[in-house]
Amino acid sequence: MAGFRSITPNININTTSGQLRTELLNTFTRLDGNLSLAPYQLSFFLGPVGNSAATESTLDSTTVTQGTLSKNGSSILIFACGKTTANANNKTLRLKFGGTEIFTTGTQAFNGVDWTLNAEIVRTSSTTQVAWVQFFSTATLTQKVTVTNTSIALTSNQSILFTGEGTLANDISLSYHKMILLT
Numbered sequence: 001m002a003g004f005r006s007i008t009p010n011i012n013i014n015t016t017s018g019q020l021r022t023e024l025l026n027t028f029t030r031l032d033g034n035l036s037l038a039p040y041q042l043s044f045f046l047g048p049v050g051n052s053a054a055t056e057s058t059l060d061s062t063t064v065t066q067g068t069l070s071k072n073g074s075s076i077l078i079f080a081c082g083k084t085t086a087n088a089n090n091k092t093l094r095l096k097f098g099g100t101e102i103f104t105t106g107t108q109a110f111n112g113v114d115w116t117l118n119a120e121i122v123r124t125s126s127t128t129q130v131a132w133v134q135f136f137s138t139a140t141l142t143q144k145v146t147v148t149n150t151s152i153a154l155t156s157n158q159s160i161l162f163t164g165e166g167t168l169a170n171d172i173s174l175s176y177h178k179m180i181l182l183t
Contacts, residue, residue, distance in 0.1 A: 044178045047082070082115055085112065093163070102150065119133040
């Protein structure tokens with residue numbers, strides 16, 4: 001076919017051995033970076049997992065390895081959702097990147113609500129990023145948008161953390177999240 005380069009060496013795939021994904025990833029690596037414009041799923045989480053009683057608790061953590069955000073404009077998209085327990089207790093959800101808080105709901109008396117969070121962390125240099133977060137819930141007038149400039153060194157592994165805090169255990173829970181790398 002015109003316009004397509006051949007792949008060298010040839011691909012040998014044993015589909016019964018579970019090596020398909022590894023062989024494909026190795027093949028894409030040999031394409032001289034031509035796959036760099038495709039999205040790649042960094043992680044996903046299926047819960048639910050709730051907070052511990054009366055303390056900020058890690059609901060989930062994902063490691064972003066050194067070099068993941070390798071060029072300016074590359075980014076990580078985050079999609080998440082969860083629930084809060086039906087009570088009048090105060091609850092707080094936070095999203096952190098490299099130890100820096102990029103979003104918080106603040107203390108809210110969410111009473112039996114569903115919530116969603118969409119975010120993007122965009123590399124602007126090897127040591128700076130811009131992050132935006134949209135938060136929506138079924139609680140009356142609980143929509144929030146934030147934009148944060150961060151200074152996280154991307155020369156070492158960093159973490160993306162979801163944390164929750166409530167009065168009782170499981171006051172706030174993370175049901176699902178997915179993180180996608182765009183380069």
